[in-house]
Amino acid sequence: MTARHDRMRSLVEENASDLLHYFTRRVALPEDAADLVGETMLTVWRRVADLPRDDVKARMWMFGVARKVLSNHQRGRQRSVALAERLRDELRVAVPQPSGVLDVIETLPETQRELILLVHGDGFSITDAAKLTHTNPSTARTRYATALASLREALIKTDH
Template sequence: MDGTGDAELLERSGNGDELAFQALFDRHAAAVMRYAWALAATREDAQDLVQETFLTAWRRAGAIRLVGASALPWLLTTCLNHSRNLKRRRARHDALPLPDEFRGDVRKAEAEDLAKERLRWVLDAIDGLSEPDRTLCRLCLIEGRSYKEAAATLGTTSGAVAKRIQRVRTILRNEVV
């Protein structure tokens, strides 16, 4: 399939031709890997980006319309988009960990007093929030529960929890300034 153009390989791949997709992969995998390596923080992330890029190409092969003769620009753009999605996912979930004394259900009065003393501004800001936001702060930011667990507790979606936590973090950050 050396003489076959990328557009034809994509069309044949869209019809389930695995050999055509393999030829497309063999033709562009090294370039996509080099590009992914430049975008990613780790080798594993780069490999995941390449995998996601070609998985997207396989799923959408019949619908992809190339601007030129090569599929490489489309593959690189798709890789860049997957990289941005990965960075957004990590940014949403990356936060500085709370010290152990603030995690979970604090039972000792001394630890609770110390926490209140060290985080008075946070507690005051949290007290000014609505009840659902206070509950989310307790579940996600203090107890370290996942957004999915918090959503199940509050009877909402994890997306809604993520948005509210993002808004609450902004409010808390503004309280520091």
């Protein structure tokens, strides 16, 4: 058993760099390539009994394992992208944005905008929003009131 593992270790050392280049040319992120090499090596180690005796065939077998690992990775990425797109579509329908309101909120000073978003967007109380922004509660209430007045004024102007 150790002779087989020693041989596998030798083949891994000889081919790891080539496998990394193989994956690097086929994935967008270098980190993914490194992860895929690791996954390939893990699969090779688990299937060491299937390792061909001939070094050339063993190398080909390792690259065959690498192709399957890459294929699984690509299918997983496609599923992930499809799921993210479905979620984006559902959110667009489920959370309609009132026209103009977000544009007006964007014009508020940062401190006021963050309070409005925390209270109305995230459901926090003014006191909790004050804690989150490290602001005195009375200062937060004043900023919040000023922000609401600014929003009312701006929205009235846009209606006329």
